[in-house]
Amino acid sequence: MARKSSIDRLPENVKAYVTGLLADGKMTLDELIADLQARFPEEAAADALPSRSAVHRYGAKLERRLAAIRASTEAAKIIRAQAGDGEDARSEALTALIQTELFEAILDVQEASADEIDPAERVGMLSSAAKNVATLTRSSVTLKRFQSEVRAKLEAKMAALEAEGSSGKGRRFDAETLRIVREEIYGIV
Template identity: 35%
Template sequence: MGRKSSIDRLEPAVRTHIEKRLRERRLTLDELIEDLHEHFPSADKPSRSAIGRYKVSFDEMAKRLREQQAMASLLVEELGENPNDKAGALMVQSIQTLTTHAALGAQIDDETTIDDVRKLARAAKDVLQASKASREERAAIAREAREALLEEQKAALAAMPIKGGVTEDTKQAIREALGITA
């Protein structure tokens, strides 16, 4: 295993600043060094070659994360979910976390495989489907309760005698306000 990068030994604020600038991808190495001198005049600064090496590894890591995001989206689509809705987005996030874990685990040992991630993704889909079924069941119960209430109100209006100023026009206005048809 190689030695630790001099950038890893920098103050956290300096390292965070370097990573932010690398993510922005706007500055050359020389401009980044100048930017560091401007923002952190008294802090230790890495050499140009150290930043160059760090940029290569940083770009590689960003590439892997983009690939994992794409893989997670494909798995979600394969499972029949829309990666753009909330449940699909949650699933993408979960699968991305799992694939990241699998990728890191694969570097250390061979315990976690993509097949394991696929199985976990299917399990996550099952959980989301059960949740969706539960929401649909609650909505159906609410619809039935609403229909029963409307029927009760309809019967009460029909039984109401026409006295005390309640005319058929008034009853019709009440029906319309309550959403009672016929």
């Protein structure tokens, strides 16, 4: 097993400080090393602080991780903005796809002859499939409940806007505009 890096062997408070400075990116490596030596004189005196090259390697690894996190966060923001999925329709589609595949796999197992699949193995496969179906069913029920709650909240807000618009108080909303928003944008009929 490889030896831990000198950064990983630092006391937790020192490691957190180094990580914070590297993530901040406002200091050069030389400035960071000088700052560490000034801030942690006991570790510097004991020669326990990492070398410039160790800090550089750790910083490069940290930057790769941070870049991956930034990229996935940005992708999630773009997907959310472009595919506004307040009701989580993607999860619904994924669950349906997996349920279909499991159903087909179960049919294949049932249709296989005793020569193709050992009866004990068949029972094990069906048992495993049943557990997965149960998990998917719970997931589907939870998703449907969530979608229903989102729909109810949306309908309540739209009704409140319609009432506010027709009462003459506060903001004024044209009934046709609200109908378009309700039916064409949110799909509520």
